[in-house]
Amino acid sequence: MLESLIVGAGLSGLATAHRLQQRDRQFLITEQDDRPGGVMISKQRDGFLWEEGPNSFQPNPILLKLAVEVGLGDDLVLADRRLPRFVYWQGRLLPVPMSPGAAVRSPLLSFGGKLRALLGALGFVPPKMGGMESGSEETIWQFIHRHLGAEVAERLIAPFVSGVYAGDVHGLSMAAAFRRIYELEEKGGGLVAGAIATRRQSQPTPPDPSLPQTKPGELGSFREGMEMLPKAIAARLGDRLRCQWTLTGLERLPNGYRAQFDTPTGPETVETRSLVLAIPAHRVAPLLAPLTGTAQEVLEAIPYPPVACVVMAYPDQAWRRPLQGFGNLNPRHQGIRTLGTIWSSTLFPGRCPQGWRMISSFIGGATDPAVGEMDREAIAQQVHADLSKMLVKPEFKPEVLAVRVWPKAIPQYTLGHGDRLHHLTTHLDQFPGLFLCSNYTDGVALGDCIRRGLAAAERVETVL
Known part of the structure; x- marks a missing residue:
């Protein structure tokens, strides 16, 4: 036995x-x-290297230690943490604010939306919505709406949740999906106060000299893919x-x-x-x-909704804008069916031939399960149509490297x-x-x- x-x-x-x-x-x-x-599926062809599942990881000590133990310490590659993220809103790709100063200047939120988010972050938070009893469970939408307002929930958090879970903010549990953020309210009364209290209570862990050294915000992969x-x-x-x-x-x-x-x-x-x-x-x-x-x-x-990963390449002259960034997320109700796109060849340079740029798009999820019934050609056509509104000139046709449909993708x-x-x-x-x-x-x-x-x-x- x-x-x-x-x-x-x-x-x-x-x-x-x-x-x-x-x-x-x-x-x-x-x-x-x-x-x-x-x-975890990595593919190569004609000078292209792409992923058909996860595209990157947060290089935490547990993952790095495992990589070193199996001989991949020297194969680690890290993306530039300064690469901006974008959200498609009202016909424009707008950078996600990554600092308080950027948030003040960002056109992604109105003045009222910024003020509402600031007050909520500081702890001026109304009771749970709809007369919910204390301790009862909230969706992600209800929690974020209560703390930071409707604009942050719709324009930042909802597309982020689509990127992580391919999920619906109106159906996912805040406590289950983002427990650490959920618990900040209990620790400090507000998100900022809770974060400060958590930091004071935590004991900093010195870096392990035997592991590759990384910086906060960096994303990782390996030389020949995940x-x-x-x-x-x-x-x-x-x-x-x-x-x-x-x-x-x-x-x-x-x-x-x-x-x-x-x-x-x-x-x-x-x-x-x-x-x-x-x-x-x-x-x-x-x-x-x-x-x-x-x-x-x-x-x-x-539930496990379907998600399709669509990997495409376009020549340099096809792009509407310089492709410098991590990628873009697309809130629902903006006329874009694709959930989001990772600018793969910018995130990890050297993964496509000279003169080309490669991107990986994701479509489907809990808000669009019908994607699971579409054939691969129709999925690729839909993604190209979406990209033509945001990133590429519509007269250029893509080199479709992969359309991987995951019928049951993310729990x-x-x-x-x-x-x-x-x-x-x-x-x-x-x-x-x-x-x-x-x-x-x-x-x-x-x-x-x-x-x-x-x-x-x-x-x-x-x-x-």
């Missing part, structure tokens, strides 16, 4: 396996696809990683679990003392149904998400050795995936 079985070789599952390998544990990690890495990280972890796992293994059934044993797989060579059965399910909620739900209907019900309630932390997860966790306590480890729990960033995977390995250790 194995000590541990990890199902799913995305970044969370790979991080779990990496830590167990460091501890010299007996484990197996399986993946239903023919490659590890999950949504997929270098899962590939490097997988290379060290050897035959402990089995691809094209699809988990079809689970059975509880007196001292562990029995898992049935479909594999390229026929059915396989694995018995294990501990089981880590590092796969999306909609895949976990039917597997747990024979063990617990409660878990299935909770997991099936987590949505809707109202009640925290309570449902607490109920699920409490219920699963009666299944010792069974652990859930995926981004539907507590964070969708890559750093969250690694943190969660390492923590899962520690939990496995407690039952061995």
Whole structure:
């Protein structure tokens, strides 16, 4: 019997396996696809290097340490943190203010909107909207509207949420999606006071000299793309990683679990003392149904809207403006269907041939699920039409490098998400050795995936 079985070789599952390998544990990690890495997909062709999933990461110490441990310390590349972000508003790309002085001068907010945001940030905040009881849950829209006003909510926060979660600010829980910001009100009464109180209470961590040194606000990738990280972890796992293994059934044993797989060579059965399910909620739900209907019900309630990633290149002469910046986000109701665009070849130079610029656009999400029913050509045409209003001259046709449709992309932390997860966790306590480890729990960033995977390995250790 194995000590541990990890199902799913995305970044969370790979991080779990990496830590167990460091501890010299007996484990197996399986993946239903023919490659590890999950949504981390990097492609190259004709001098172009692009991503079809995550485009960058925040280089926090947990992620950097993992990269160094698997030999990627010298492959880290960092984007210029001074690159501006833009929001498309009333027919113009306007820079997002990144400092108090820039906020005062910004045309993105009216004078009244700026004053409302300032007063709210300082703690002049009305009670919860609509007579909500103290302690009741707010959507992101309700929280931001109450603290900073409608203009900030519509023009800054809503497009940001579309970029992070592909989500709807009117449906996502503020406490679940942005807990650290949500808790600032409790700590200080207002966002600024809460931030000051948090800073005073926190103990600064000295930088680790063994890790690459980064600056606040920088974003990272790797020399040959994001997929270098899962590939490097997988290379060290050897035959402990089995691809094209699809988990079809689970059975509880007196001292562990029995898992049935479909594999390229026929059915396989694995018995294990501990089981880590590092796969999306909609895949976990039917597997747990024979063990617990409660878990299935909770997991099936987590929505995953479709998102398409469209990577295009245009020649230098096609652009309406110099392409100097991180990218742009597009609030709803501005006549633009695309959620946002990353200016990829500016963010990480050297990823396209001379004379070209490359961008990655995202379309769909919770506010536009119909994108999931469109064919790839129609999606590319829609994105090009949107870009022609903002960035490129319409007479230039794009070189379409990729249209990757993710039918179930990012889990949505809707109202009640925290309570449902607490109920699920409490219920699963009666299944010792069974652990859930995926981004539907507590964070969708890559750093969250690694943190969660390492923590899962520690939990496995407690039952061995």
